Every structure is written in structure tokens, then in C-alpha cells.
Amino acid sequence: MPTILLTGFEPFGGEAVNPSWEAVRRLDGWECRGHRVAARLMPCVFGASLDALDRAVAETDPVALLAVGQAQSRAELSLERVAVNLDDARIPDTAGNRPVDAPVVAGGPAAYFASLPVKAIAAALRDAGIPAGLSHSAGSFVCNHLFYGACHLRAVRRPALRVGFLHIPLAPEQAVRHPGVPSMAIEQVVAGLRIAVETILTTAEDRHEPAGTLE
Amino acid sequence: MPTILLTGFEPFGGEAVNPSWEAVRRLDGWECRGHRVAARLMPCVFGASLDALDRAVAETDPVALLAVGQAQSRAELSLERVAVNLDDARIPDTAGNRPVDAPVVAGGPAAYFASLPVKAIAAALRDAGIPAGLSHSAGSFVCNHLFYGACHLRAVRRPALRVGFLHIPLAPEQAVRHPGVPSMAIEQVVAGLRIAVETILTTAEDRHEPAGTLE
Amino acid sequence: MPTILLTGFEPFGGEAVNPSWEAVRRLDGWECRGHRVAARLMPCVFGASLDALDRAVAETDPVALLAVGQAQSRAELSLERVAVNLDDARIPDTAGNRPVDAPVVAGGPAAYFASLPVKAIAAALRDAGIPAGLSHSAGSFVCNHLFYGACHLRAVRRPALRVGFLHIPLAPEQAVRHPGVPSMAIEQVVAGLRIAVETILTTAEDRHEPAGTLE
Amino acid sequence: MPTILLTGFEPFGGEAVNPSWEAVRRLDGWECRGHRVAARLMPCVFGASLDALDRAVAETDPVALLAVGQAQSRAELSLERVAVNLDDARIPDTAGNRPVDAPVVAGGPAAYFASLPVKAIAAALRDAGIPAGLSHSAGSFVCNHLFYGACHLRAVRRPALRVGFLHIPLAPEQAVRHPGVPSMAIEQVVAGLRIAVETILTTAEDRHEPAGTLE
Numbered sequence: 001m002p003t004i005l006l007t008g009f010e011p012f013g014g015e016a017v018n019p020s021w022e023a024v025r026r027l028d029g030w031e032c033r034g035h036r037v038a039a040r041l042m043p044c045v046f047g048a049s050l051d052a053l054d055r056a057v058a059e060t061d062p063v064a065l066l067a068v069g070q071a072q073s074r075a076e077l078s079l080e081r082v083a084v085n086l087d088d089a090r091i092p093d094t095a096g097n098r099p100v101d102a103p104v105v106a107g108g109p110a111a112y113f114a115s116l117p118v119k120a121i122a123a124a125l126r127d128a129g130i131p132a133g134l135s136h137s138a139g140s141f142v143c144n145h146l147f148y149g150a151c152h153l154r155a156v157r158r159p160a161l162r163v164g165f166l167h168i169p170l171a172p173e174q175a176v177r178h179p180g181v182p183s184m185a186i187e188q189v190v191a192g193l194r195i196a197v198e199t200i201l202t203t204a205e206d207r208h209e210p211a212g213t214l215e
Numbered sequence: 216m217p218t219i220l221l222t223g224f225e226p227f228g229g230e231a232v233n234p235s236w237e238a239v240r241r242l243d244g245w246e247c248r249g250h251r252v253a254a255r256l257m258p259c260v261f262g263a264s265l266d267a268l269d270r271a272v273a274e275t276d277p278v279a280l281l282a283v284g285q286a287q288s289r290a291e292l293s294l295e296r297v298a299v300n301l302d303d304a305r306i307p308d309t310a311g312n313r314p315v316d317a318p319v320v321a322g323g324p325a326a327y328f329a330s331l332p333v334k335a336i337a338a339a340l341r342d343a344g345i346p347a348g349l350s351h352s353a354g355s356f357v358c359n360h361l362f363y364g365a366c367h368l369r370a371v372r373r374p375a376l377r378v379g380f381l382h383i384p385l386a387p388e389q390a391v392r393h394p395g396v397p398s399m400a401i402e403q404v405v406a407g408l409r410i411a412v413e414t415i416l417t418t419a420e421d422r423h424e425p426a427g428t429l430e
Numbered sequence: 431m432p433t434i435l436l437t438g439f440e441p442f443g444g445e446a447v448n449p450s451w452e453a454v455r456r457l458d459g460w461e462c463r464g465h466r467v468a469a470r471l472m473p474c475v476f477g478a479s480l481d482a483l484d485r486a487v488a489e490t491d492p493v494a495l496l497a498v499g500q501a502q503s504r505a506e507l508s509l510e511r512v513a514v515n516l517d518d519a520r521i522p523d524t525a526g527n528r529p530v531d532a533p534v535v536a537g538g539p540a541a542y543f544a545s546l547p548v549k550a551i552a553a554a555l556r557d558a559g560i561p562a563g564l565s566h567s568a569g570s571f572v573c574n575h576l577f578y579g580a581c582h583l584r585a586v587r588r589p590a591l592r593v594g595f596l597h598i599p600l601a602p603e604q605a606v607r608h609p610g611v612p613s614m615a616i617e618q619v620v621a622g623l624r625i626a627v628e629t630i631l632t633t634a635e636d637r638h639e640p641a642g643t644l645e
Numbered sequence: 646m647p648t649i650l651l652t653g654f655e656p657f658g659g660e661a662v663n664p665s666w667e668a669v670r671r672l673d674g675w676e677c678r679g680h681r682v683a684a685r686l687m688p689c690v691f692g693a694s695l696d697a698l699d700r701a702v703a704e705t706d707p708v709a710l711l712a713v714g715q716a717q718s719r720a721e722l723s724l725e726r727v728a729v730n731l732d733d734a735r736i737p738d739t740a741g742n743r744p745v746d747a748p749v750v751a752g753g754p755a756a757y758f759a760s761l762p763v764k765a766i767a768a769a770l771r772d773a774g775i776p777a778g779l780s781h782s783a784g785s786f787v788c789n790h791l792f793y794g795a796c797h798l799r800a801v802r803r804p805a806l807r808v809g810f811l812h813i814p815l816a817p818e819q820a821v822r823h824p825g826v827p828s829m830a831i832e833q834v835v836a837g838l839r840i841a842v843e844t845i846l847t848t849a850e851d852r853h854e855p856a857g858t859l860e
Contacts (some may be wrong), residue, residue, distance in 0.1 A: 005663055013859070015707065035711070069860070070860075071859075071860035072860065073857070074860070081731070082727075082731075082755070082756065082782070083728050084727050084756060084781065086726070086727075086758070086857075087700075087857075088856060088857030089854060089855055089857055090855050090856070090858065090859060091859070092859050098855060100853055100854060100855050101851075101853060109754055109755055109756075110727070110754060110755060110756040110758055111727065111729060111754075111755040111756030112755055113731070135782075136729065136731075136782040136784060136785060137780075137781040137782035137858070139781060139782060139857065139859050139860045140856070140857030140858055141857060141860070142849040143858045143859075143860060145715030167860055185806065196820055206746075208745055208746060209745060210730075210733060210734055210735050210743060210745050211733060211735070212731075212734055212735050212737070212745075212784065212785030212786060213735065213782070213784040213785055213786070214658070214716075214717070214735060214784050214786045214788075215714070215715075215716035215717065215718065215719070215783065215784045215786070215788060215812055
């Protein structure tokens with residue numbers, strides 16, 4: 001049965017959990033429209049996360065990859081459109097690395113666009129009552145690093161692999177220690193991931209409707 | 216069996232639902248530590264909401280009242296500390312009233328403080344993994360109006376009735392149409408209300424710990 | 431010549447300056463419509479600030495008092511409407527005091543409303559191109575403490591003294607160390623204070639127009 | 646005398662002014678370290694703005710270009726790092742165009758990085774007491790369009806032309822109609838532009854220090 005690969009990250013930044021992995025791991029083995037989800041945990045480490053991604057892709061041979069990561073300032077499921085070839089770490093990763101203005105892939109293009117139907121996914125999520133939108137920057141930390149690395153993998157070795165990245169809010173139990181910061185129940189994130197997977201499998205061409213930002 | 220009265224509001228401001236009523240109504244009849252919850256729907260109307268509150272209190276003779284209302288800009292369960300004697304409506308209520316700089320109760324004091332253990336409730340919520348905090352303004356619309364009216368009822372006629380107000384975030388299905396606005400699952404609000412009720416019934420004296428705001 | 435008293439605070443919270451005093455002190459001695467401005471520095475200390483205010487009022491015998499304070503999270507000149515009888519300090523004041531749930535004045539009313547024409551001032555500021563609005567909470571730290579103390583002074587000893595409080599954004603030089611926090615040039619705050627003083631002196635009755643908040 | 650080209654935009658989105666042009670035009674003719682600033686007005690129009698830029702560059706033959714644009718949600722001077730090959734217009738431009746998911750330049754790379762010393766400029770601004778930072782997305786409207794077009798011009802025809810984009814907050818007179826939105830005095834933006842120009846002319850290599858974002 002063909003595979004959809006979902007990845008989540010280990011905790012970082014002083015958190016005890018990472019909601020991306022808490023959500024993703026609940027879908028390991030889930031079957032949807034003739035495909036099976038494989039969930040894999042990624043280290044929050046520059047370099048090592050790309051090695052782990054390589055292994056996960058080699059092992060599962062997926063038709064699509066949706067990488068998921070935590071975004072403390074966001075209130076909704078946020079589909080990233082652009083991965084940039086830039087590591088610039090405001091804090092160390094969990095292995096202590098702190099690259100500054102380094103490329104993710106030396107000699108790689110400045111950016112890649114997501115190859116999943118991000119507008120269709122966001123629309124399907126909203127239709128299901130789950131707050132969702134698009135984002136034009138995944139930052140310059142390990143989330144963007146993994147997203148860029150996955151896009152590069154597609155570009156150089158796996159042209160049939162569709163790739164995207166989803167930023168999700170903190171879990172409520174995390175937001176408890178961050179006054180005023182939005183959160184989303186893990187159950188809702190899981191429900192959203194099911195919709196995203198289904199939309200990926202049923203959408204050949206993304207929707208053509210405005211969803212940009214002015215600034 | 217003695218009663219705890221919970222109130223929620225009808226929808227306003229173009230919304231199809233009001234999460235305060237969606238949450239509160241699920242607890243109607245719930246029994247907790249020898250008390251039974253009565254849930255009542257309040258109109259989002261100046262004046263008429265206070266009449267409805269009077270009727271609900273007369274009918275249920277509660278030992279405590281927790282009024283609940285929707286707050287679009289908040290990310291957490293927000294316990295109000297202060298009700299002010301001021302109606303100043305930026306938009307009309309659902310009956311078309313739009314008072315400006317009018318008192319809730321002519322001749323009433325400028326404000327009342329909540330008489331529920333707000334710090335203990337917020338702490339219990341956070342201990343349960345539910346984002347919560349205190350607020351020093353319930354605004355000047357119908358939420359504050361009802362809160363003030365309830366405090367005044369306690370002051371003039373029902374000194375044994377403990378009174379508080381809880382502002383809650385939008386439901387996710389509402390936030391879908393408000394990009395970037397935080398939300399909270401109704402299930403989590405309901406879980407929070409259970410904790411609030413239990414804390415009210417088990418807390419004689421509020422916690423003495425700092426929870427103020429600088430500005 | 432009759433006096434308008436403006437007060438600003440000393441720096442607190444690790445800041446080197448307090449924009450309230452930086453702005454207010456530039457207007458010391460300014461004459462406007464037959465009145466002279468007296469600017470006085472207040473300590474950011476519970477209790478001692480009220481003593482300093484008492485002395486300043488005794489010395490200058492003002493017809494109106496506009497107290498000014500720093501508000502880190504605000505983007506506009508923010509006219510406070512309500513002073514509450516509550517000290518609840520999240521951080522210590524500059525003398526190390528940290529009251530919790532104490533009254534500003536034991537036995538005082540729960541709150542006072544500002545007695546300056548806050549809507550007329552905000553409208554005049556906006557007409558002059560200066561961002562301004564109303565606020566329904568001055569917090570529970572020294573700003574609210576001084577505001578409440580000033581209102582209480584009016585209530586018990588100086589009924590002819592009109593009293594208000596203005597929260598102002600950080601100065602740009604402060605915001606440099608707080609990424610994403612709004613700021614306002616001191617020159618603009620000073621221009622706004624001139625407009626506020628002039629509006630106080632020319633407005634007998636405040637404007638009657640909606641300016642409330644929903645929550 | 647060699648030229649530094651600064652561009653600003655015409656008003657859009659219902660505004661009467663655009664602070665980018667209000668600031669930039671005041672520096673037209675200013676001389677700094679042997680260079681003269683040329684200020685040019687750009688239409689807020691897809692396509693036509695690139696034509697105007699081409700003409701301005703042909704006419705002034707600049708050594709560096711700093712394009713400036715309005716960003717309603719920002720509180721600081723915000724140096725863009727990445728221009729993406731994507732037009733996705735949430736609102737029509739001032740000529741009524743509303744491209745959706747179109748490239749800025751067909752066949753162009755997915756993105757370009759700024760070629761000005763953005764970290765050195767931000768540091769110099771902050772040293773001068775002017776709030777400043779970096780941004781990893783200039784959006785998908787005309788600002789990003791012009792930024793990408795300028796980078797592409799450098800890539801294909803003018804390798805010696807250093808290119809960057811600066812987003813600036815609303816002017817205070819605009820923020821008056823947008824409650825809670827940050828603003829910056831035009832005088833401070835102008836002061837910031839002088840510092841940016843001087844930093845461009847005195848910095849061969851950008852600073853190597855972390856300035857990324859986590860998400």
C-alpha cells in the first residue's frame with residue numbers, strides 16, 4: 001500500500017512536549033483512500049534532521065510528505081508556501097548547534113515552493129471548522145531547514161514526491177505557561193491532519209484563489 | 216440540592232453561535248459535590264439580560280453564579296475581576312440598543328469586584344492544562360452589563376450569592392472566518408467550567424499570590 | 431495664574447528612562463489659555479507616589495491633573511476611564527514593594543471614573559493626526575495606584591479638581607530592546623499633551639459618542 | 646557623483662498617503678560619503694512598478710537600491726531578507742490588477758536574497774535608538790513584486806547593483822484610523838533611511854550574528 005509520510009519534531013526551547021509529534025504519531029498506520037500513513041519523529045537538530053528524513057523517505061518510499069512543526073505565535077494550522085536556503089538560529093538546536101547565515105544545502109537554490117495543494121488543504125480545513133491559513137515564511141530555524149531539505153530531496157532525487165510543511169499552534173498544556181499565547185487542542189490538530197492527508201490524495205491541482213499577504 | 220447557576224449568551228455580532236452558551240448548556244443538570252448546575256441562556260441585550268438574570272436567580276436560588284461570555288481577542292479562559300457601572304456600546308446589541316456612557320444601575324457604585332475565588336480558579340485551570348488568566352476589564356458592552364448587574368444583585372438583595380464572570384475565546388468554527396484570531400475547543404471550555412465549579416465549591420478563601428497587570 | 435498639573439513617573443522595570451517623565455517635563459512652565467503647566471516627577475512606588483502627589487497638589491493647587499504613565503503594550507495615547515481600588519503587583523516597584531490584592535485606599539470605593547473629558551481629548555488628538563483611544567483598565571500596578579489615589583483626593587478633599595490618566599507607548603529608544611513592541615516619538619507625545627491640556631481647558635462637557643469595548 | 650536609489654510607493658488600500666514615499670522623497674538629492682540619493686515614486690501596480698524601476702535604474706545608474714514600502718502590521722523598520730517569485734494579491738493593486746499565484750518573472754528562480762548588509766543596517770538603526778529588525782517575508786503583493794524584480798535586475802543585468810527592501814510602519818496620521826496599529830513618525834523613518842544609506846556605503850561585509858526567527 002503506498003505511503004504518506006508525516007513527520008513531527010521532538011520538543012525544543014524548554015518545552016516538555018512538541019505538539020507536532022503528539023499529533024502526528026496518532027496517525028501512524030492510519031489508512032486513507034488506499035494509502036497508509038507512516039509517522040516519524042525528527043530530531044530538532046540542523047543536519048541530523050535531514051539525515052533522519054532521508055532514512056524515513058528511503059524506508060517508506062512515500063508519495064507525499066507533510067512535515068509538521070510547532071509555531072508558538074500562531075493561532076491556526078498554517079501551511080507554509082516557501083522554504084528558504086537559510087539557517088539562522090536565534091537559539092541553539094537541541095544538539096547545541098547554532099548556525100548563522102549558512103545555507104541548508106550549499107549551492108542549492110534560494111528557495112523552493114511547497115508542492116502540496118496548500119490552498120485546497122486550507123479551504124478543506126476551514127470547511128471543517130478548523131482555523132487554517134497560508135504562511136510565506138517558515139522562519140530560519142530547524143522547521144525551515146527540514147522543509148527546505150525535503151524540497152531539495154524532491155528536486156534532486158524524488159520528483160514524484162510531493163512536499164509540504166504545516167506549522168501548528170502550541171498545545172493547551174504548553175500555552176498554560178505562556179500567557180496570552182494561542183493554542184489548539186491536539187485532537188483538533190489530528191482531525192486537521194486527516195483532512196490534509198485526504199485533500200492531498202484527492203487534489204490534483206491546487207485551487208486558484210487569492211490567499212496572499214500584503215506585507 | 217443547592218444550585219450553581221451558569222449563564223451563557225445568545226450569538227451577536229454576526230456570529231451563528233455563541234461559545235458561552237454552547238459550553239454552558241452542556242453542563243445543565245451536572246452534579247458536583249452536592250450541588251446541581253443550572254444553565255440559562257441570556258439575551259445579548261442591555262436591560263433584558265438583567266431581567267433574565269433576575270428570573271433565573273429567583274427560579275434557581277443559586278449559591279454561586281458564573282456568567283460566561285465570548286471574547287474575540289482572547290486566547291485563554293479569562294476570569295474578570297472588575298465590573299464597572301458603564302454601558303458604552305460600540306455596536307448595537309441584538310435588540311438594536313446602543314447606550315452611550317450610561318450607568319448599568321443609576322446610582323450604583325462605580326464598580327464591583329468579583330466575589331468568586333478567581334485566582335484559585337485560574338490556578339486550577341492551568342494545573343489541568345487549560346490556558347487561563349485574570350482580566351481587569353470586561354469591557355463596556357453586554358458582558359460587563361450582566362456582570363455588573365449580577366454583582367449589584369448580590370450587593371442589594373443576595374449577600375450570600377457569590378458572583379463571577381468568565382470570558383472565553385471564540386470556538387474554532389467561528390475563528391475560521393477571523394484570520395489569526397485564537398480559539399478554544401468547546402470541549403476544553405466545558406472541562407474548564409467543570410473545574411471552575413468544583414473550585415468554587417471547595418475554596419473558601421482565594422489564593423494570595425500576585426496576578427496583576429502593569430498597565 | 432491657575433495651574434494644570436502633569437505628572438510623569440521615574441523609570442522602572444529595568445528601563446533607563448520613562449517616556450512619561452521625558453514628555454511631561456518638557457511642558458513645565460508652558461502657558462495655555464491663561465493657565466500654567468506644572469510638571470512633577472512621581473516615584474514608581476506604592477504609597478510614596480501618593481505622598482508625592484499630595485505634596486504636588488498642595489504646592490500647585492491645580493484645577494486639573496493629568497497623570498501620565500508608560501504602557502509597554504500600547505501603540506497609541508490611551509486615556510484611562512476607570513481607576514480601581516486594587517494593588518496587585520506582578521513585579522516589585524522601585525522600592526521593592528509588591529502588594530497583593532490590597533486596596534489603594536482602605537475603605538475606598540471599588541473604583542472611580544476619570545473626571546476629564548476623555549472622549550473629547552481622544553478626538554482632538556486623532557484630529558491632529560496622533561493615534562489615541564480610550565482604555566477601561568489601567569492595570570493594578572503603580573499607574574492605577576496613582577490614578578485611584580488622585581481620584582480619591584478629588585472625592586474627599588478637592589471636588590473642583592478634575593483628574594485623568596494617560597498611558598503612553600514606549601519611546602523608540604526603549605522599543606529597540608523589545609522586538610515588535612510599538613513606540614511613539616517623545617515629540618509626538620509632547621504635542622499630544624499640549625492638545626490634551628488645551629482640550630481640558632476648553633471642554634466643559636465630554637462628547638457623547640460610542641467609544642466602548644466589547645470585551 | 647555615484648547614486649543611491651531610494652524608491653517609495655504611491656498610496657494604496659484606501660490610504661491618502663504612503664509613508665514610504667513621504668519619507669523617501671525628503672532625501673532626494675541628499676549627499677552622503679560621496680554619493681547622491683535619487684528618490685523615485687513607484688506605482689503600486691504589478692508590472693508597471695517594474696517598468697518604473699527599470700527606467701529609474703537606467704536613468705540614475707545607482708550603485709545600490711533600497712526600495713521602501715508600507716507595512717500596516719509592523720512596529721519597526723523591517724529589513725526584508727527574501728524576495729519570492731510569487732504574485733498573490735488579496736486586494737487589487739491601484740490599477741485593478743489582482744494576480745493569483747503568478748510568477749513575478751516567468752522562469753525566474755523561486756527567490757532571491759537581499760544583497761544589502763541587512764544585519765549591519767538593523768544594528769546601526771538600533772544603535773541610533775530606532776526600532777529595527779529583519780523579516781523573512783515581504784508578502785506576495787506589490788512590495789514583494791518590486792523587491793523580486795529589483796533582485797532579478799541585479800541577477801541578469803546589473804551584478805554590481807546591491808538591492809534591498811525596507812518595510813516601514815504606518816505614519817501616525819494613518820494609524821489614527823486603525824485602532825491599536827503601531828506607527829512611526831516620518832521624521833524617524835527619514836533619520837533611519839539616512840543611517841541605512843550610510844551603512845550601505847560603509848559596510849563591505851554584513852555582520853555575522855544570529856537574527857533569525859524560529860517559525
